[in-house]
Amino acid sequence: MPQTLYGGTRNRRVTVRDLALAKERGEKWPMLTAYDAMTASVFDEAGIPVILVGDSMGNCHLGYETTVPVTMDEMTMLTAAVVRGTSRGLIVADLPFGSFQEGEVQALRSATRLVKEAGAQAVKIEGGERSADRIGLLARSGIPVMAHVGLTPQSVHATGYRVQGRGEEAASQLMRDAKAAQDAGAFALVLEMVPAPVAAEVTRALQIPTVGIGAGSECDAQVLVWTDMAGLTPGKLPRFVKQYAALRSVLGDAARAFAEDVTTGTFPAAEHSYE
């Protein structure tokens, strides 16, 4: 029986070559974000083949309003935690805003830190054509790069959170960005918030896998931010999110039950106490 990327029994980490072979087989695969060792270990045990330490940690873990303030120190520390919590998933660490915009040397220094100090097996960088020189240098230096086009949240102050790639000119720019990333040496491409038919065309045009988020069902892989997927994120979520659990109410109920037990003297009981 051929070994599949998701649910396969491997006692080694997934590699970028495994992802290339999955595209050849037409096998779709899931990716989730994680920002700490324990959550990452749950996803690793569940067989999620690729775990992204996204700069969405800014909004989902660190209490910032956007991804923009996330620093290299924060990314390095949380990536190292995710690596420690996993043994099977390919760990991709985001290059945060300000860690690669200065040029190739800065990008190489930042990516090297994530791979060498934190233990990531790959990095993710926002931009297609505009980041192609840096994708090229990292790839030639032996650092696998996942590129990210469409909505790129680090540019939120310029673009807002809006669907990208709508209309003929925008769709052609998206295709140019996708091909530039592939030609520069990216091993995969995130497509965020782009019309499904445009994402499908990009997916057909590329040899490398596309990873959609709000990009329809034709992408080779799908990614969600874990706190959105598990129902922990408060407030209104984007249309592309599907919630698979209601963790916010489960945790809230647990906290209220604990508080009730403490205030009524029910906890700790004899079985929780030492003689």
Ligand code: KIV
């Ligand atoms: O930071 C992140 O979580 C991401 C995904 C949404 C792709 O970039």
